[in-house]
Structure formats: C-alpha cells, structure tokens
Amino acid sequence: xxxxxxxxxxxxxxxxxPGAVLLVSVKGEILFFxxxxxxxxxxxxxxxxxxxxxxxxxxxxxxxTLAVMNLVQEGRLEVEDKLIxxxxxxAKTVKGGIRILxxxxxxxxxxxxxxxxxTLRDLPxxxxxxxxxxxxxxxxxxxxxxxxxxxxxxxFMLLRWVIETVSGCRLDxxxxxxxxxxxGLENLFFVDLDYRGKNxxxxxxxxxxxxxxxxRNILLEGMVHDENAYVMGGIEGHAxxxxxxxxxxxxxxxxxxxxxxxxxxxxxxxxxxxxFLRRREGTGRVMxxxxxxxxxxxxxxxxxxxxAGHLGFTGTSFWMDLDKFVIVILLTNRVHPARENVKIREFxxxxxxxxxxxxxxxxxxxx
Numbered sequence: 001x002x003x004x005x006x007x008x009x010x011x012x013x014x015x016x017x018p019g020a021v022l023l024v025s026v027k028g029e030i031l032f033f034x035x036x037x038x039x040x041x042x043x044x045x046x047x048x049x050x051x052x053x054x055x056x057x058x059x060x061x062x063x064x065t066l067a068v069m070n071l072v073q074e075g076r077l078e079v080e081d082k083l084i085x086x087x088x089x090x091a092k093t094v095k096g097g098i099r100i101l102x103x104x105x106x107x108x109x110x111x112x113x114x115x116x117x118x119t120l121r122d123l124p125x126x127x128x129x130x131x132x133x134x135x136x137x138x139x140x141x142x143x144x145x146x147x148x149x150x151x152x153x154x155x156f157m158l159l160r161w162v163i164e165t166v167s168g169c170r171l172d173x174x175x176x177x178x179x180x181x182x183x184g185l186e187n188l189f190f191v192d193l194d195y196r197g198k199n200x201x202x203x204x205x206x207x208x209x210x211x212x213x214x215x216r217n218i219l220l221e222g223m224v225h226d227e228n229a230y231v232m233g234g235i236e237g238h239a240x241x242x243x244x245x246x247x248x249x250x251x252x253x254x255x256x257x258x259x260x261x262x263x264x265x266x267x268x269x270x271x272x273x274x275x276f277l278r279r280r281e282g283t284g285r286v287m288x289x290x291x292x293x294x295x296x297x298x299x300x301x302x303x304x305x306x307x308a309g310h311l312g313f314t315g316t317s318f319w320m321d322l323d324k325f326v327i328v329i330l331l332t333n334r335v336h337p338a339r340e341n342v343k344i345r346e347f348x349x350x351x352x353x354x355x356x357x358x359x360x361x362x363x364x365x366x367x
Contacts, residue, residue, distance in 0.1 A: 065288025
C-alpha cells in the first residue's frame with residue numbers, strides 16, 4: 001500500500017489539502033485507514049483517524065436520502081408521491097407536481113443553488129424557517145420536472161420539509177432515532193447551532209477546520225460551512241452533517257450489505273436498498289446518490305457502473321462499488337483556509353485509480 005500512502009503524503013506536500021483521512025474497506029473489512037497532515041493550519045492541530053469533518057453535501061445521501069428510505073420502508077411515503085400530497089402550500093404552484101423521485105434524482109427543474117442566506121441572515125432566528133419555505137414556494141422552475149438533470153440544493157431543502165412534515169420530527173432527531181443510534185453511530189451528527197446545551201456528539205470530538213468566512217468573520221471549526229445551512233441553525237437537507245471516516249464506513253457498509261441481502265439488522269430493507277441504488281438510465285444517477293459518469297468520474301476508471309457515491313464541497317467524498325464490495329472514503333479540509341483551492345479535482349480520480357490498482361495487484365479485487 002506504499003503507493004497509496006505516498007499519494008496522500010504528496011498531496012499534503014503539494015497543498016492539495018492541509019490534511020485528510022483515507023479509509024478503504026473491502027467486504028466490510030477495513031484494509032487501509034490513515035490520517036495525514038493538519039486539521040487546523042493555524043493551530044497546528046494534526047489530523048487523526050477520529051477527526052470529525054463537515055461532510056457538506058454528503059448530507060444528501062447519508063442523511064436526507066436515508067430518512068426518505070426509512071419513511072418509504074415504514075409505508076409513510078412513496079417516491080412517486082407528488083409534493084402537493086405532503087405540502088399543501090405548493091397547491092397553486094407548478095412545484096406541486098414534482099415527485100419525491102424528481103428531487104432524489106435532481107431532475108425536478110429547480111436551480112442548483114440560491115444564496116437564500118443573504119435574505120435569511122437578517123431575520124430573527126424564529127422567523128427563518130417560515131421565510132425559507134416561502135422562498136422555496138416562490139422559487140421558479142428552470143424547466144419542467146423530469147426534463148433535465150441539474151444537481152440542486154433547494155431540492156433537498158424541500159426534502160427536509162417533506163421528511164419533517166411526514167414524520168413530525170426534526171430531521172436530525174429523526175435520523176438519530178431511526179438510523180444512527182440503532183447502528184451505534186455516535187460520530188455521525190448535525191451540530192445544532194441554536195442549542196445552548198451539549199450537542200449530540202461522540203466521545204472523540206476534534207473537528208477539522210474549514211474556511212475563514214468573511215461575512216461570519218470567523219474560522220469555521222465545528223460549525224457548518226454551508227451558508228444556507230448555517231442560517232437555518234446548522235440543520236438542513238442539503239448540508240449540515242458532520243462525521244468521522246469510521247462512522248461513514250459503518251453506515252455505508254450496512255447499506256452495502258443490505259443491498260446484497262446479507263445483513264440481519266433490517267434497519268435498511270434490502271429490496272428498498274436495491275430500488276434506491278439502481279442506476280437510472282437517462283439521469284446518470286441513483287436516487288439520492290451520484291453514479292460514475294462514463295468519462296471523467298471522480299471515482300477514476302476502475303469502479304464499476306454499478307457504483308454509488310457523492311462529493312462534498314468542503315473536500316469530502318465516498319465511492320462504493322456495489323459489485324466489488326469496495327468502499328473508498330476520502331475526507332479532507334481542502335477549503336481550509338479558503339475555497340479557491342480546487343486541486344482536489346484532479347487528485348480524486350488519480351487516487352481512486354491508485355487504490356483500485358494496488359488492491360488488484362495483491363489479488364484482493366479484480367479490475
């Protein structure tokens with residue numbers, strides 16, 4: 001595994017990111033797990049295997065999508081349900097006809113991003129949720145649902161609204177009670193910025209720093225980086241989840257085993273996992289997850305088409321090959337101290353190629 005270690009060490013030296021944690025598991029067994037560089041360049045705090053990362057958009061598959069899966073599993077929601085059946089406020093808008101499936105596949109017609117925080121940050125905290133929902137109701141569609149795929153943060157904000165309406169429970173509490181706690185995942189959580197008591201966190205809370213935010217005038221550490229999630233108290237459907245590589249691996253391994261029908265926990269139904277993780281032709285995605293593109297995928301060239309993954313803006317990612325039982329989790333703080341560093345774009349696929357080729361050379365997997 002010298003090539004993998006060398007690639008990671010060189011990445012820190014080349015300022016691709018200040019620090020990182022890399023974990024690779026095959027068939028549920030962790031075969032590579034190490035930490036590199038610094039969690040905080042200003043303080044000199046070193047990265048460790050237990051460092052907690054702002055997972056950014058990994059929130060979409062690892063939190064919001066799993067919450068939807070749980071509601072479907074319990075018979076409280078269907079992916080073909082239209083938003084109007086859950087959110088009556090959308091009755092007089094074209095968004096009422098958007099299906100849950102459209103939001104999960106990012107073909108709802110909603111835009112990729114809107115800086116809602118510029119409006120919300122000036123409002124009292126207890127008025128922001130109503131104001132955000134009003135903004136989502138008024139947000140015009142760029143095209144008809146199902147017409148084009150456009151990765152969308154507002155779509156997953158709507159999914160949070162759906163989940164909380166159907167469950168009667170706040171997103172982070174619902175996930176903890178239904179999925180994270182039953183799986184023993186104490187290092188996978190949202191940081192509630194409005195809660196004055198002790199946040200629900202695991203035993204080894206050392207956070208990787210992200211960006212120095214000019215409008216918040218603070219170096220973000222243990223505080224959500226995404227501005228829209230921040231003004232909503234740190235809990236949103238598109239961002240806000242924090243976690244360690246170890247707990248991300250445990251969660252993905254459970255999903256992988258459920259997909260293959262070899263888990264006895266039944267927290268995630270196997271048939272449902274197959275339904276969600278099946279690649280949808282025409283979209284290039286699976287429900288709530290990304291899938292490898294035919295060319296230029298961040299997973300490199302050796303992951304099968306039957307794979308699922310996701311990237312996070314802060315420098316986080318995972319790829320899971322459903323055929324080869326391979327999970328690669330790369331968590332970095334590439335936006336620390338500033339987001340302009342995008343060297344990770346070229347590094348990610350190269351690293352995944354090195355990982356798969358190294359394991360193939362040892363006869364552990366076939367490529």
